[in-house]
Amino acid sequence: MEHPEYADVVEAALKRLDLDAKTRLLAGQDLWSLPALPEIGLGSLVMSDGPVGVRGASWDPGDPSLVLPSPTALAATWDPELARRAGQVLAQEARRKGVHVLLAPTVNLHRSPRGGRHFESYSEDPLLTARIGANHVAGVQDGGIGATVKHFVANDAETDRFTVDNRVGARTLRELYLAPFEQIIAEANPWVVMSAYNSVNGSTMTENRDLQIGVLRQEWGYDGVVVSDWLAARDTVRAITGGLDVAMPGPVTVFGPALAGAVRDGRVAESVVDDAVRHVLLLAARVGLLAGAGPVVPEDRRPAPLDGEAVAREIAARSIVLLRNADRILPLDPAAVTRVALIGRAARDARILGGGSATVFPTRVVSPLAALQTALPAAAMKLTYAMGPDPDGELDVAREGFALRTVLRDADGRTLADEPSPFGRARWLSSDLPGGADFDALDSVEIAGTFTPRESGRHHFGINGSGPFRLVVDNRELTQETEPAADDDIVAAVLGNRFTAAGSVELEAGRTVQVSLRSQSPKGHHGPLSGVAFALGHRAPERADDDLIAEAVAAAAEADVAVVVVATTERVESEGFDRASLRLPGRQDDLVAAVAAANPRTVVVVNAGAPVEMPWREDVAAILLSWFPGQEGGAALADVLLGVEEPGGRLPTTWPVELADAPVSEVTPTDGVLPYDEGPFIGYRAWQRAGTEPAFPFGYGLGYTDWDYEGVDIIGGTARVRVRNTGDRPGREVVQVYAGPVGDPAGSPDRPRRQLAGFATVTAGPGELIEVSVTVPDRTFQIWDESADAWVTVPGSYRIEAGHSIADLPISAQLEVGLDQ
Structure with missing residues (x-):
């Protein structure tokens, strides 16, 4: 135990609990919390989703959160100290929102570029993942908030994620997928580990005794809580004996009364329950919720308060990867550039984060357009803007131009709650209705208010959720019923953004109209969860794509430099599904090609959380990868474009030319099984073996200055690398050290x-x-x-190389390992 002084307090509290109280403590009392037990001085422990922000105990856009850049962006900084500060900022946010445990970070690997939650994980490499992840955990726990490393283990894709059985060999499991968890636990001791939905080698992870007890607890000595992913626990006896401590969410779970019954009828020993309760009580002590035990981090030992917006902007700038910079077009020189054309929907309507449970609601969003409008006058540059074609073309939740309220009523029409809604979505659990409204008394929910269009023309409306509904826009009734297709993934169904078209109305720009969407049967039931989940969708009138591309081309032709921002959408990168393609959605590739043909000084900004194909990559002057950059992303981009900051990012994963080139891409199981037949060869390990050149290799990234690697010496277990800035401005370099066997002696194991x-x-x-x-x-x-079921050193000669990326290693030294000298 990290804090042995807690042992007596935990044992004393445990002895005062009867069986029903103990099993109740192992089950969520609602979506986000565990119950308080006043009889032992135990407060209610509250958890919240991350990893880019802290949403809090309710999905309420009226309670905004700081939004940091995506985990792939954080990993692209290759800066563990910055990851620690990111964690400290999130701990501040958690305390502000009354949260004790942050459900982050995600440390699964980028096995396939098709993975739907690729943006929510760090890297294809276990070492980089572990270094960033350990410091992120340390930062969160510096602030006295529990961090949760997830999803244990091999949860690397979304397809059939509740039922898939990932078949992973022992060596592969140890060297790749378990490795980040092992290192993070050794270095940062996270207070919580989340067990994944999927199975590994025949056993669902919430019941996987070999991994949760044999490896995690007995071998690694882990003393924290193992919590299920939400709705992942399926069987009472197998889960508790398989090492699961807490089944979430509540109030209906496989633990609680079901577990008490299993103990009473002899299927589970009470001592097994006691072990799980000890883990929960220790967590409560660590965060200061258990009487008689002060928190691990008292207030006077927490880090000094940080400026969250400044940290968000710093991470965003430091994460930007400069992939191409022909003729050093960047940074933009005010002496040579007086007219800039900014192009793309994502330049105006920034995509700052990925979809799904990672979603939080920002206080503000700084778009590239807004940031450049602010920054450019000081640089004496004129800015023009052209939208280009819509990358999505589908209905999205009503936001821009809408002023809405949500009204809950009972069967007699009496108002139970009436609250403002920042956008057109109603989403609550039965226990968390606005204004404390009684779920049993609820009869209807109405999203109503006004809409002031930005554009004249035919506006399209739709509904997310199951009917019946009554939708009225500008006194015109569009629909009374909708029954969208059911979604087998319960979490994706609740979080999803799929809309059913309801109709369209001709509207005039600037003329405010009334809008009302009323659900006549708002109560929904998804497995053990009950609540309300529906939304009003909207899409503005669209001009023809060819016309919008022509408008962008005209703007680019008149400018000294064209900056095109392209992006994925929530229907491309989100929790709940994997990607079918790596192509940019819509006609964004056509847009870039046309703009580049009109202006050879074209800079493309790729706003995506994971690899995309770039068929125009050699036809443009520069490419910047901004990831999902968080709420300050536009300001960070402006800093980089204008040279206030250097693009400091390096790729944490390999980017293919096209999906077909990726050595490992399959995410779809066959008959419920997904074999990891590639063994320990994913990412750059697999690219090396395949002998195929990617578009951009692991670790790649340019800067605004030049570096020479002058030498490397190996002293003990340390590589001492000498590197010189040979450019004309200060800069930042990520010094990367790689190791590999010299030659391939007979009988040696297959290694990268x-x-x-x-x-x-x-x-x-x-x-x-x-x-x-x-x-x-x-x-x-x-x-x-x-065969030995152990780590063994492979003796021999190793080449230690250092440089800019895995494909650019100009210096090396040789090291003899395990050989007689």
Whole structure:
């Protein structure tokens, strides 16, 4: 136990609980919390989704949150210290919202570029994932908030995620998928681990005794709580004996009364329940909710308050990856550039985060258009804007131009609650209705208010949810009934953004009209969850794509530089499904090609959380990858475009030319089984073996200055790398160290040609030489020996290489490992 002084307090509290209280403590009392037990001085422990913000205990857009850049963006900084500060900011947010445990970070790997939640994980490499993840956990727990590493384990895709059985060999499991969890637990001791939906080698993870008890607890010595992913626990006896401590959400779970019954009829020993309760009580003590035990981090030991918006902007800027910069067009030079054409829907309507449970609601969003409108006058540049074609073309939740309220009524028409709604969605659990409204008394819910269009023309409306509904726009009734297709993924059904078209109305720009969507039967039931979930959808009038592209081309032709922002959409990257393609949605590729043909000085900004195909990549002057950049992303982009900040990011995963080139891409199980037949060869390990050139390799990224690698020495377990800034401005470099066997002696195990062994970030002024020490861990030279069921060192000669990326390693040294000297 990390804090042995808690042991007596935990044991004393445990002894005062009867069986029913103990089993109740292991089951959620609602969607986000565990019950209070006043008889032992235990407060109610509250959890909240992350990882880019802290939503809090309710899905309420009226309670906004700071929104940081996506995990892929954080990993692209290759900066563990910055990851720690990100965690500290989220701990501040959690305390502000009364949250004790943050359900983040996600440390699953980028096995396939098709993974739907790719943006929510860090990297294809377990070492980079572990370094960023451990510091993120440390930062959250610096603030006295529990961090949750998830999803344990091999939860690397969304297709059939509740039922898929991922068949993973022991060596592959150890060297890739378990490795980040192992290192994070050793370095940061997260207070919570979340068990995944999927099965591994025949056992669903919430019941997987070999991994949850054999590996996690007995081998790694983990002392924290194991909580189920939401609705993942399926069987009372198998879950509790398989190492699960808490089944979420409540109030109906496989634990609670069901677990008490299993103990009473002899199917579960009470001592097993006691072990789980000890873990929960220890967590409560750590966060300061158990009488007699002060929190691990008292208030006077927490980090000094941080400016969350400043940290969000810093991460966004530092994460931006410069993929191409022909003729050093970037940063933009005010002396040479007086007219800039900004193009793209995502430049105006920024996509700041991925879809699904990671969604939080920001206080503000700084779009690229708004940021450049603010920044450019000081640089004496004229800015024009053209929208280009819509990348989505589908209905989205009503936001821009709508002023709405949500009204809940009983069967007699009496108002139970009446609250403003920032956008057209009603989504609550039965226990969390607005204004404390009684779910049993609820008869109807109305989203009503006004809409002031930005554009004249035919506006399209729709509904997300099951009817009957009554939708009225400008005194015209559009529909009374809708029954969208059922979604087998309960979580995706509740979080989803799929709309059924209801009709269209001709409206005039600037003329305000009345809008009302009334659900006549609002109560929904999804498995054990009951609540309200529906939304009003809207899509503005659209001109023909060809006309919009022609308008963008005209703007680009008159400018010195064209900046095109392209993006994925929530129907491309989100929880609940995997990607069918890596192509940009809509006609964005056509837009880029046409603009580049009109203006060779075209800069493309890719606003995506995961790899996309870029068929125009060699036809444009520059490419910046901004990821999902969080609420301050536009300001960070402006900083980078204008040279206020350097694009400091490096790719945390390999980007293919096209999906067909990816060595590992399959995410769809056959007869419920998805074999990881590629073994320990994913990401750059697989690319090396395939011998195919990607569009951009792992670790790649350019900057605004140049670096020379002058030498590397190996002293003990440390690589000392000398690197010089040979450019004319200060800069930042990510020094990457890789290791690989020299030759392939007979009988040696199949290993990657080279793998990441360590890294460090350095900053230097023009001409400055920096020597940086990078620790090369012993695990670099080990494999998991399945016959010995242990890590073993593979003796031999190893080449230690250092450089800019896995494909650009100009210096090396040789190291003998396990050989007689």
